[in-house]
Amino acid sequence: MKNKKFSQIDASIPTIRRLPSYLNVIRRALEKDLKVISGTVIASELELEPIQVRKDLAVTGIVGKPRVGYDVKELKTAIESFLNWDKKHKAIVIGTGNLGTALIGYPGFRQNGMDIIASFDSSPEKVGKNILNVQTYDMSKLSEMIKNESIEIAILTVPSEFAQEVTNTLVDAGISAIWNFTNEKLKVPSEVLVLREDLSSSYAVLSVCK
Amino acid sequence: MKNKKFSQIDASIPTIRRLPSYLNVIRRALEKDLKVISGTVIASELELEPIQVRKDLAVTGIVGKPRVGYDVKELKTAIESFLNWDKKHKAIVIGTGNLGTALIGYPGFRQNGMDIIASFDSSPEKVGKNILNVQTYDMSKLSEMIKNESIEIAILTVPSEFAQEVTNTLVDAGISAIWNFTNEKLKVPSEVLVLREDLSSSYAVLSVCK
DNA sequence: TAGATTGTTAATCGATTAACAATC
DNA sequence: TAGATTGTTAATCGATTAACAATC
Numbered sequence: 445m446k447n448k449k450f451s452q453i454d455a456s457i458p459t460i461r462r463l464p465s466y467l468n469v470i471r472r473a474l475e476k477d478l479k480v481i482s483g484t485v486i487a488s489e490l491e492l493e494p495i496q497v498r499k500d501l502a503v504t505g506i507v508g509k510p511r512v513g514y515d516v517k518e519l520k521t522a523i524e525s526f527l528n529w530d531k532k533h534k535a536i537v538i539g540t541g542n543l544g545t546a547l548i549g550y551p552g553f554r555q556n557g558m559d560i561i562a563s564f565d566s567s568p569e570k571v572g573k574n575i576l577n578v579q580t581y582d583m584s585k586l587s588e589m590i591k592n593e594s595i596e597i598a599i600l601t602v603p604s605e606f607a608q609e610v611t612n613t614l615v616d617a618g619i620s621a622i623w624n625f626t627n628e629k630l631k632v633p634s635e636v637l638v639l640r641e642d643l644s645s646s647y648a649v650l651s652v653c654k
Numbered sequence: 655m656k657n658k659k660f661s662q663i664d665a666s667i668p669t670i671r672r673l674p675s676y677l678n679v680i681r682r683a684l685e686k687d688l689k690v691i692s693g694t695v696i697a698s699e700l701e702l703e704p705i706q707v708r709k710d711l712a713v714t715g716i717v718g719k720p721r722v723g724y725d726v727k728e729l730k731t732a733i734e735s736f737l738n739w740d741k742k743h744k745a746i747v748i749g750t751g752n753l754g755t756a757l758i759g760y761p762g763f764r765q766n767g768m769d770i771i772a773s774f775d776s777s778p779e780k781v782g783k784n785i786l787n788v789q790t791y792d793m794s795k796l797s798e799m800i801k802n803e804s805i806e807i808a809i810l811t812v813p814s815e816f817a818q819e820v821t822n823t824l825v826d827a828g829i830s831a832i833w834n835f836t837n838e839k840l841k842v843p844s845e846v847l848v849l850r851e852d853l854s855s856s857y858a859v860l861s862v863c864k
Numbered sequence: 865t866a867g868a869t870t871g872t873t874a875a876t877c878g879a880t881t882a883a884c885a886a887t888c
Numbered sequence: 889t890a891g892a893t894t895g896t897t898a899a900t901c902g903a904t905t906a907a908c909a910a911t912c
Contacts, residue, residue, distance in 0.1 A: 456903065460862050461855035468837065482869065490839055495905060498870065510870045510911040528861045542756035549752065552837055552854045557861070597860055621860055627678065627762055629700055639860055641853070644762045645671035650807060650831055650849055651738045651767070652670050666879065692893065705881060708894065720887040720894045 455503040460527075462500050464556075465490055467523045473516050482513030529556040534595045537563040538610055539602035540570050540580050543625060547599055548575050558597070562589055566606075583610075590617035599623045665713040670737075672710050674762075675700055677733045683726050692723030739766040744805045747773040748820055749812035750780050750790050753835060757809055758785050768807070772799055776816075793820075800827035809833045 469489050473481050483497040490497075501514065504526040508514040524530045535553075537544045540563045547553070548560055563580045565571060571582045581589065589595065598619050602610055607628035614622060621637040624630055630638050679699050683691050693707040700707075711724065714732040718724040734740045745763075747754045750773045757763070758770055773790045775781060781792045791799065799805065808829050812820055817838035824832060831847040834840055840848050 455862070457859060458903070460858050461852070464837075464852070464854040464858050465839065468839075484869070493905070494869085496903095499904085502871070508870055511868050512912070513869070526862070527858050529858075533861060542752045542759065546752035546756055547853075550853060553857060556854070556857065558857065620864060623856070623860060627674075629675065629678075637860070637863055639856055641856055642671070642674070643757075643760060643851075644674040644766070646833070646849055646851055647763060647766065647768065648670050648674050648737050648739075649667060650833060650847070651743065652665070652736070653847055654830060668879070694893070703881070704893085706879095709880085712895070718894055721892050722888070723893070 455500075455526075459500045459503055462492075462496075463504070463523055463527060464552075466497065466501065467520065467527075467529075470516060470520050470523070474520060478516050480509075480513045481516050481519070483508070485513070524556075527556070531557055532559045533557050533597060534593060535560045535597040535599060536586075536589065536595050537578070537599045537601060538565075538583075538586070538614075539600065540565045540573070540575065541601060544599070544601040545575055547601065547625075548578050560599075561593060561595075564589075583613075586610075586613055587617040590614065590619055595619065597621045597623060599625070601625045604628045665710075665736075669710045669713055672702075672706075673714070673733055673737060674766075676707065676711065677730065677737075677739075680726055680730050680733070684730060688726050690719075690723045691726050691729070693718070695723070734766075737766070741767055742769045743767050743807060744803060745770045745807040745809060746796075746799065746805050747788070747809045747811060748775075748793075748796070748824075749773075749810065750775045750783070750785060751811060754809070754811040755785055757811065757835075758788050770809075771803060771805075774799075793823075796820075796823055797827040800824065800829055805829065807831045807833060809835070811835045814838045 466486055469486050470481060483501065484494045487494040487497045501508075501519070504522040506514055506519050506522040535558050537548055537560055544563060548563060553560065560578055563575065563578050564583050564586050565580050566583045570580050573580045590598070598614050598621070600607060600610065600622055604626045607624070607626040608630060611622060611630045611632060615632055615636055619636065621639070622630065622632070624638055624640045627642070627644055632638055676696055679696050680691060693711065694704045697704040697707045711718075711729070714736040716724055716729050716732040731740075745768050747758055747770055754773060758773060763770065770788055773785065773788050774793050774796050775790050776793045780790050783790045800808070808824050808831070810817060810820065810832055814836045817834070817836040818840060821832060821840045821842060825842055825846055829846065831849070832840065832842070834848055834850045837852070837854055842848055
């Protein structure tokens, strides 16, 4: 694989967010045994502009062939590598309600390097249970697990009123990224990355846009 | 409530997405019996720029008082009305797995006008079950329900491989908005609004941004 | 070859931020 | 009154889109 120049981390968030869709299309092309795929084709499948696809793909360092397109295998590798989806990312889920359980089973995670190694809940009847081979522990074990297992991502699906309290524990234990599925605005030190998955804001878009 | 001029629907998507957070802060202020709140205070609670908050709030038609801020009750009403959260929106959930079940129970929906009146599943052992007073029906009833009950929003949480098939049924029955929780790019006619809730793209951001 | 596609440089578009007069 | 905050107009910033030469 020729990476030629290493393009700095100059990918915008919108670009990063589109890459998984490209990867979907490309993986499907690979299943169909296509050797080569053009930005034009990817764009039309996703109803995007070809120029946007080309610009986005460029950040992964891929080099295409004029008139032909991109080598499918090479492109798959380039995107996976750019996204770090070719490496394991240890994660935990905090709160094993329906949402937490759904996320543990989400196929798009495991397929792409996310390794959920444990879940946590404060309810005694959930502790000790096993969800798709993921063991549920008591909250008191949270801190220890983060420290000992070098967890990268904490997926937070507890009820909103406990969100900040749990976050404080996570931060003290040295977590580096929190995926926040609650409606709470979390207060964290600047070195901790919080990504908010905000269903209310999406619902707002639906409500306004008809 | 003085709405003065009716500002066209010239709110950007990012603005619309921020409004629910403002509403959260404002509702909390109301619980504390505050009469008035400034954009500066809202901004600092959410770690945003005051100018952004003022600009965003302006789209709701609210008029503040220099040196004082906004009337809390008036502002709450203005945002709720702008978002159409003061009206009922009939919705259905298709696919009552863990994710569908979680969404049926999501408090931020019911509180803000979303009225989930039914759910659908293809598995016989789920049909007839009751989740938080929401009845699960067989998929064969889907089309009829949409037509008879004037459903506005279909929340799609079926496995990806059935997403397009179900979508076709929804579109044929005359749905106007689909909230797509699958990874599938849905093909719909241009008059149907599809909002994709894309966990893969968020996971990509987390993976790249450390 | 002719023509489709890439990749780069420039133009456009839209959202965020800054500046500041008006105001209570 | 003095000073904090609003709301408007202008400037900046960044992402998307357009144009086009290079190329296989």
